[in-house]
Amino acid sequence: MIRLSIQLRQALAKLTLPVLIAASFGLMLLGKADALLAERARMALADALAPIYGLVAEPLASLRDVVEDARSLWSMRTENRRLREENDNLRRWQAVALALDAENAALKANLHWIPDPAPSYVTARVVADAGGVYARAVLISTAPGTNLARGQIALDERGLVGRITEIGSRSARVLLLTDMNSRIPVTLENSRARAILVGTNGPRPRLMYWPEGVIPAEGERVVTSAEAGAFPAGLPVGTVHYSAGNVPEVETAARLDRLEVVRIFDYGLGGVLPPEVAAARPVDKPGVRR
Amino acid sequence: MLDAASRQAFPASCAALLLLLLAAPLGLPGQAQLQVASVLACVFFWSVFRPDSMSPPVVFLLGLLADLLGLEPLGATVLTLLAVHGIALRLRRFLVAQGFLLVWLVFVAVAAGAAALEWLLTTLLTFRVLPLAPALFQFGLTAGLYPILAIAFIAAHRGLAAPERA
Numbered sequence: 001m002i003r004l005s006i007q008l009r010q011a012l013a014k015l016t017l018p019v020l021i022a023a024s025f026g027l028m029l030l031g032k033a034d035a036l037l038a039e040r041a042r043m044a045l046a047d048a049l050a051p052i053y054g055l056v057a058e059p060l061a062s063l064r065d066v067v068e069d070a071r072s073l074w075s076m077r078t079e080n081r082r083l084r085e086e087n088d089n090l091r092r093w094q095a096v097a098l099a100l101d102a103e104n105a106a107l108k109a110n111l112h113w114i115p116d117p118a119p120s121y122v123t124a125r126v127v128a129d130a131g132g133v134y135a136r137a138v139l140i141s142t143a144p145g146t147n148l149a150r151g152q153i154a155l156d157e158r159g160l161v162g163r164i165t166e167i168g169s170r171s172a173r174v175l176l177l178t179d180m181n182s183r184i185p186v187t188l189e190n191s192r193a194r195a196i197l198v199g200t201n202g203p204r205p206r207l208m209y210w211p212e213g214v215i216p217a218e219g220e221r222v223v224t225s226a227e228a229g230a231f232p233a234g235l236p237v238g239t240v241h242y243s244a245g246n247v248p249e250v251e252t253a254a255r256l257d258r259l260e261v262v263r264i265f266d267y268g269l270g271g272v273l274p275p276e277v278a279a280a281r282p283v284d285k286p287g288v289r290r
Numbered sequence: 291m292l293d294a295a296s297r298q299a300f301p302a303s304c305a306a307l308l309l310l311l312l313a314a315p316l317g318l319p320g321q322a323q324l325q326v327a328s329v330l331a332c333v334f335f336w337s338v339f340r341p342d343s344m345s346p347p348v349v350f351l352l353g354l355l356a357d358l359l360g361l362e363p364l365g366a367t368v369l370t371l372l373a374v375h376g377i378a379l380r381l382r383r384f385l386v387a388q389g390f391l392l393v394w395l396v397f398v399a400v401a402a403g404a405a406a407l408e409w410l411l412t413t414l415l416t417f418r419v420l421p422l423a424p425a426l427f428q429f430g431l432t433a434g435l436y437p438i439l440a441i442a443f444i445a446a447h448r449g450l451a452a453p454e455r456a
Contacts, residue, residue: 016346017376023350024368028415031364038364045358053314060314128313132360133322133424134412138315173361180418201421258317 043168046130050141050171053127061260116232121265122146127171136179136201137165138259140172148172151230151269154262159236159253160184160224161262172264176256177237178205185228186237186250188214189221197222197237197250203257204241204249216240216248232267300446301343305332305352313359320431322360323424326367327432329356330404331439333371334397337378338385339447349375363415370408374400390440398433405429 004012031038072079108115124146128139142148154161154174162182166173177184182199188210195210207216220240226233238252305328312318312325329352336344353368360367377400378385385393409425 017372017379020346020350021369021372021376024353024365024372026365027354027368028363028365028411032415041364042358042361045355049310052310056314060316064317126315128359129315129321130313130359130361131322132362133326133408133428134416134420135361137361175361179361180420201424259315 039166043166043171043173046128046139046166046171046173047168050127050139050168053139054125054141057125057127117268119232119265119267121263122148123261123263124172125261126259130173131176131179134180134201136176136182136199136256137162138174138176138262140174140262140264142170142172144169147266148264149266153231153235153265153267155235155265156254156259156262158255159238161254161256161259163230164264174262177252177254178203178256184237185225185231186222187225187233188216188240189223190217191220194225194227195222204243204251207240207248207250218242222250229269231269297452298343301332301336301340301443302348302352304446305329305336306355308332309352309356309359320427323428323431324435325356325359326408326428327401327435328439329367329371330374330401330432331397331436332443333374334378334400334436335440335443337375338382338393339443341379341382344375346372346375362412366408366411366415369411370404373407374404377403390437394436394440397436401432401436402429405432 107113122142124140124142126138127141130139131137140154148164148167150164150167152164154163160177162174162176162179164172165175175182177197177199178201179199180201182197182205184197184205186195186197186207187193188195191214193210193214193216195207195216197205198208199205207222210216218240222237222240224231224233224235224237236253238250238254241249241251243249308328309325312321312328318324333344333349333352337349349371350368353371356367356371357364381396385396405425405428408428409420409422413420
């Protein structure tokens with residue numbers, strides 16, 4: 001320890017706060033000027049933390065299950081009746097689906113249809129909520145050497161979750177479709193009209209830019225569109241729901257508030273890379289806005 | 291020696307642990323706001339009652355950790371926390387002598403300023419006007435969370451982390 005006079009030490013102590021405040025402004029400039037540096041620092045931290053989060057994920061999940069079990073015990077009877085009805089309903093749909101599947105196979109065989117290649121995928125655990133007050137993203141833990149790339153698509157068991165924006169050696173960040181920077185080309189399933197799904201940081205992203213003459217119907221299914229080459233066509237996104245302000249929003253099929261495991265699909269698409277993170281240029285990609 | 295060091299490091303490590311814990315996918319409602327709220331309360335409380343353990347470099351590092359854990363522009367949380375720390379240091383002579391309720395009231399005002407500053411910085415750094423609702427929610431949560439954390443901290447300040455007991 002270097003010996004300093006008391007006066008000098010007091011002067012230094014008084015200077016620390018202003019210097020650090022100046023440094024924080026410098027940090028902001030640095031984050032704006034060199035988005036890659038910020039991204040690297042974030043992924044380095046995420047890589048270091050991912051194994052730790054992976055370790056605590058198991059006890060956390062079991063704790064959550066216990067709470068969930070206790071809650072479901074209360075509503076067992078009504079839940080049972082609802083499930084039985086739903087099961088009957090689904091059985092009818094299963095019969096329809098099987099018939100349609102067989103018919104589809106027969107028609108495709110007659111048409112020399114070129115089948116879509118089966119995409120490869122990896123399954124990863126969501127280990128951290130990596131957004132913040134003004135962003136929506138999750139961190140997934142991956143094994144070292146997993147072949148991930150920016151722009152690959154994350155789905156949970158019900159529907160679209162988002163896209164990979166940052167990759168580290170042991171973790172990756174998935175920008176959720178509810179994030180303010182997310183723009184996803186979608187198709188309204190009944191009218192086949194194209195639209196853009198715009199994230200708002202709220203629980204339900206907003207539908208925009210649908211063609212004139214088409215009105216998104218309440219409850220209509222929304223799927224991804226292959227336009228712009230960023231997504232394969234037909235991944236389930238959610239259903240249209242009108243907000244109180246009469247704005248068409250999409251109730252996401254994926255359970256974004258309780259993501260535990262996601263599948264990362266590699267469709268080999270590189271059309272539009274995911275939007276830059278908040279720290280980078282927030283302009284919309286011109287290719288997506290149609 | 292070791293005992294004294296760990297008591298000295300208790301406030302900062304407690305804040306860092308809270309940050310890391312609240313980044314885990316717990317599925318709590320408003321978890322992102324809760325994260326910001328807890329670190330703000332930590333920085334304010336310890337800056338007032340034990341500034342030796344919550345020095346400016348520590349505050350800087352805590353802010354950096356919070357910024358790197360999230361996806362918001364780098365530096366916004368750092369500056370907000372440093373501002374809260376600075377205000378707490380200014381007011382500390384007055385606040386130390388006051389009762390719990392008044393300290394809380396002052397903190398409510400500080401939390402409002404912090405939420406506004408963070409909103410403003412994020413808006414400036416992302417070049418877009420962000421919705422105000424998350425900032426208001428963050429302010430409410432911060433103000434409401436403080437008494438719960440403060441009770442635990444007061445107990446720690448007098449017992450577990452008291453430097454004079456080492």
